[in-house]
Amino acid sequence: MRFTSEQRLDDGIIEREFTLGEIPGTLWTPGSAGSATPVPLILMAHNNGLPKAQPRLVARARQTAAYGYAVATIDAAGCGDRPRSAADEQARADLRRAMRAGEPVDEIFESFIGPLVEKAVPDWRSTLDALLALPEIGGPVGYSGWTAVGIHLAAVEPRIAAAGFFAGGYVPRAQREEARQVTVPLLFLLQWDDEGNPRQRALDLFDAFGSTEKTLHANLGGHVGTPWFEVADGGRFYDRHLK
Amino acid sequence: MRFTSEQRLDDGIIEREFTLGEIPGTLWTPGSAGSATPVPLILMAHNNGLPKAQPRLVARARQTAAYGYAVATIDAAGCGDRPRSAADEQARADLRRAMRAGEPVDEIFESFIGPLVEKAVPDWRSTLDALLALPEIGGPVGYSGWTAVGIHLAAVEPRIAAAGFFAGGYVPRAQREEARQVTVPLLFLLQWDDEGNPRQRALDLFDAFGSTEKTLHANLGGHVGTPWFEVADGGRFYDRHLK
Numbered sequence: 001m002r003f004t005s006e007q008r009l010d011d012g013i014i015e016r017e018f019t020l021g022e023i024p025g026t027l028w029t030p031g032s033a034g035s036a037t038p039v040p041l042i043l044m045a046h047n048n049g050l051p052k053a054q055p056r057l058v059a060r061a062r063q064t065a066a067y068g069y070a071v072a073t074i075d076a077a078g079c080g081d082r083p084r085s086a087a088d089e090q091a092r093a094d095l096r097r098a099m100r101a102g103e104p105v106d107e108i109f110e111s112f113i114g115p116l117v118e119k120a121v122p123d124w125r126s127t128l129d130a131l132l133a134l135p136e137i138g139g140p141v142g143y144s145g146w147t148a149v150g151i152h153l154a155a156v157e158p159r160i161a162a163a164g165f166f167a168g169g170y171v172p173r174a175q176r177e178e179a180r181q182v183t184v185p186l187l188f189l190l191q192w193d194d195e196g197n198p199r200q201r202a203l204d205l206f207d208a209f210g211s212t213e214k215t216l217h218a219n220l221g222g223h224v225g226t227p228w229f230e231v232a233d234g235g236r237f238y239d240r241h242l243k
Numbered sequence: 244m245r246f247t248s249e250q251r252l253d254d255g256i257i258e259r260e261f262t263l264g265e266i267p268g269t270l271w272t273p274g275s276a277g278s279a280t281p282v283p284l285i286l287m288a289h290n291n292g293l294p295k296a297q298p299r300l301v302a303r304a305r306q307t308a309a310y311g312y313a314v315a316t317i318d319a320a321g322c323g324d325r326p327r328s329a330a331d332e333q334a335r336a337d338l339r340r341a342m343r344a345g346e347p348v349d350e351i352f353e354s355f356i357g358p359l360v361e362k363a364v365p366d367w368r369s370t371l372d373a374l375l376a377l378p379e380i381g382g383p384v385g386y387s388g389w390t391a392v393g394i395h396l397a398a399v400e401p402r403i404a405a406a407g408f409f410a411g412g413y414v415p416r417a418q419r420e421e422a423r424q425v426t427v428p429l430l431f432l433l434q435w436d437d438e439g440n441p442r443q444r445a446l447d448l449f450d451a452f453g454s455t456e457k458t459l460h461a462n463l464g465g466h467v468g469t470p471w472f473e474v475a476d477g478g479r480f481y482d483r484h485l486k
Contacts, residue, residue, distance in 0.1 A: 192450075192459075203446070206461070207435075215470075216435075216461035218449070227458075229483065233476065240472065 001130040003027075013065045020130050023123050024081070025074035026052055028065035029136055038138030040242040041070045041131055043124060043153075045146040047166060049079025049116055056224070057145075060231055064144070067235040068243070070137045074127050076120035076149075088112065099196075106170070114172040117148045124153055132159075142238050147205075151175040154182045162241035164234050165189065166226070167202040179208040186214040187237040189230055194223045244373040246270075256308045263373050266366050267324070268317035269295055271308035272379055281381030283485040284313045284374055286367060286396075288389040290409060292322025292359055299467070300388075303474055307387070310478040311486070313380045317370050319363035319392075331355065349413070357415035360391045367396055375402075385481045390448075394418040397425045405484035407477050408432065409469070410445040422451040429457040430480040432473060437466045 005017040012031025017024070030039060042064055046057045052073040061071040075082045084092075091112035098105045131137050140161035143150045147165040154160045155178045164187040186209055190202050206216050215237070219227055248260040255274025260267070273282060285307055289300045295316040304314040318325045327335075334355035341348045374380050383404035386393045390408040397403045398421045407430040429452055433445050449459050458480070462470055 212463065214463055216459065218459035218461075220455065220457055229479075232479075236472075236475075 001133075009062065011062070011066055013062055015062075020074075020127055022082075023074050023076065023127060024052070025072055025127060026058075026061070027131070028061050028071045030065055030068050030070075038136055039068055039070050040140055040142065040238070041072065041128075041137050042142040042144050042238060042242075043128065043160075044071050044073045044144045045076075045120075045124070045149050046073070046080075047146045048113060048170075049076065049120065049146070051075060051080035053080075060144075063231050064235060064238075067239070069142075069238065070131070072127065072131055074123060076123035078116050078119050088116075109170040110172055113148060113170055114174060117152055117172060117175065120149050121152045121156065124149065125157055128157070128159060140242050142242050144234065147171050148175045151178050151182055154184055160184060162186075162238060164237060167191070167194075167197065167205065170197070171201075171205060176205060176208065179205055180210045183210045183212070185237075185241050186211045187234060188214060188216045189226060190216060190218040191223055191225055192218050192220050193225075196223055244376075252305065254305070254309055256305055258305075263317075263370055265325075266317050266319065266370060267295070268315055268370060269301075269304070270374070271304050271314045273308055273311050273313075281379055282311055282313050283383055283385065283481070284315065284371075284380050285385040285387050285481060285485075286371065286403075287314050287316045287387045288319075288363075288367070288392050289316070289323075290389045291356060291413075292319065292363065292389070294318060294323035296323075303387075306474050307478060307481075310482070312385075312481065313374070315370060315374055317366060319366035321359045321362050331359075352413040353415055356391060356413055357417060360395055360415060360418065363392050364395045364399065367392065368400055371400070371402060383485050385485050387477065390414055391418045394421050394425055397427055403427060405481060406430075407480060410434070410437075410440065410448065413440070414444075414448060419448060419451065422448055423453045426453045426455070428480075428484050429454045430477060431457060431459045432469060433459060433461040434466055434468055435461050435463050436468075439466055 001018050001020045003016045003018050007015050009015055014029045016027045018027060044061050046054055052075050065071045078088055095105060095108045098108055141159050143160050143163040145166055147167055148171045150163050150165050152175055154163050162185045167188055167190040188206050244261050244263045246259050246261050250258050252258055257272045259270045287304050289297055295318050308314045321331055338348055338351045341351055384402050386403050386406040388409055390410055391414045393406050393408050395418055397406050405428045410431055410433040431449050
């Protein structure tokens, strides 16, 4: 893991860009990170592999770091600004066309997002290895964001101790089936009027998780309308399980 | 309004019993209540008119008062330890028998809870008048607890500025229809595995409210299993709207 830039933000958060082999990432640590006590870590992924520099993700990461967490995000394989295969580009174009035409998108999502999730998770695990080797970061580890990646990661990675999912974004069949293997405490966010995500499908997914402690927060509004107080609620959820 | 007893609790909360005509009530105020600044008020009602001295209600009231609120509860007409009509007693007996036999209880609930809600709300409004005349209590006013009474109260009482509902307890048809008239910010608590309350009915009710700002919190577990962190979440919900 090689740090390529560092800046101290107004609120004392340190924001560092890094690379780990081909993986580009960003790490936010609280201003107190120079101190002797390592802080818990939250891995933060954006739905459907949007770029790690996307402003809403960055704002969420900075606010979460201010609660006393190291927060890391990456552009995993096929995500964000990473190179895409010709097949990926074709799938994205098909998807845009189908959505504009109001056609069903389930099968395109399945063939496009499914493999993206499978490819992304090993990058997240490599990043986790490297981050936990830093002296300023301790366990336990939380996850926040993209539901499909979070399900697969929590199912295969025993170091994930709590997870917050944004129930936006299509969840591939493989992860819907994997949900019962997720047993860590969960906070599941649902936008009640999410255009692209049938509400019943999200409620069924919440029901399917194997966790004995899981909480659903649903708010009125569309896909990107999650109220900002949910970031604070998320902070308290992680406080209960990671501190 | 006549205060009949007063005690200062360990955490500085002042707990006073009162009567207002035939209505017995309890008022909790924060330790700072002697100061010049009046605090906002939360009316707290227990599902289906359980007694105001019920330990879970009392614990919730004390914790909420500690967040800087005056909290009041009453035994409204037909509720708690107030006198009950022979018809009420008969309905309660019918209900217990039907539940033991696993028979449908909708119609018994309708004929029993429906009139109870209608009778209770005027007592809550009289109490509100008296409480707002106290110098230590200011507006705005929140409501917490019994969904059916809360719907009817919020629909007819413009001084209610925010409401937290416990989606336990049957909601009579009249209040299901009245839900669209409720337009204040809402926090709606749902127990995912509530034996006595079909989940879909609660989700439909959440959907029906007229409020443009409403949040659903669902947690695993049965009717009385609401986790205690929801009281803290409720405190922050009221902070956003009443302070």
